[in-house]
Amino acid sequence: MKDYQYEDDDIEYVSKSELKREAHRFQQLGKQLAEMNPARWADLPLSETLLQALKESTRIKQHEAARRHLQYIGKVMRNEDVEAIQNALDLMDPSSEAYGRRIRQQEMWRTRLLDDPQGLNAFIEEFPHVDRQQLRNLVRNAGKEMGSEPPKPGSSYKKLFQFIKEQMS
Numbered sequence: 403m404k405d406y407q408y409e410d411d412d413i414e415y416v417s418k419s420e421l422k423r424e425a426h427r428f429q430q431l432g433k434q435l436a437e438m439n440p441a442r443w444a445d446l447p448l449s450e451t452l453l454q455a456l457k458e459s460t461r462i463k464q465h466e467a468a469r470r471h472l473q474y475i476g477k478v479m480r481n482e483d484v485e486a487i488q489n490a491l492d493l494m495d496p497s498s499e500a501y502g503r504r505i506r507q508q509e510m511w512r513t514r515l516l517d518d519p520q521g522l523n524a525f526i527e528e529f530p531h532v533d534r535q536q537l538r539n540l541v542r543n544a545g546k547e548m549g550s551e552p553p554k555p556g557s558s559y560k561k562l563f564q565f566i567k568e569q570m571s
Contacts, residue, residue, distance in 0.1 A: 425476055431484065432475030434491065436460070442494065447486045452478050508566050515541050515562065516548060529569045540565055 435443070435452075436459040443456060455475050462468050492500035514521035515537075522541060526532055543558035 428479035428484065429472050429476035431488065431491075432456075432479050433472055435487075436472070436475065445494070446490045447483060449478075449482060452482055504570070508563060508570060511566050511570075512544075512559075512563050515566075516545055525566075532569050537565065 432455075435446070435448075436456055440457070440460060443453060448456070452475070455471070455478050459468070459471050459475065462471050489500065492498040493504055495501055511521075511525060515525060518524075522538065525537065526534060540558060540562040544555075544562045547556045547558050
């Protein structure tokens, strides 16, 4: 049996304080998940274990039991892809930068579809699963609304935005 020697470069030291901060961060994220509408959990990349813990948290009402359960949720969060969960939560939060970026991107697609003749093909290339006929109809109807004098966006303009939003999610 060979005795392995580790160099200082191979070992990553993490302070106890750092471990506590990370555990607290996981608990806070778990608390945020537990307080949100359970119907929205389906939109998040959660494991079955975490989903069960969150469902259980809705049942617990006593203060001390709820506190201990949040600690358990924090422990379960150690095995989760916390970054992916946080990104998904950011996309749901209207005050986050990621949400604003997504909305601007959707608005840019709507503008491109209405202004650029090649925009339709570019959108279909980017999202091949899109219902092409419905997209063409929405673009045509929104274009008619915007072609009036003075141009005023109506229901078709809004429907096109909702369609783009659904395709991008």
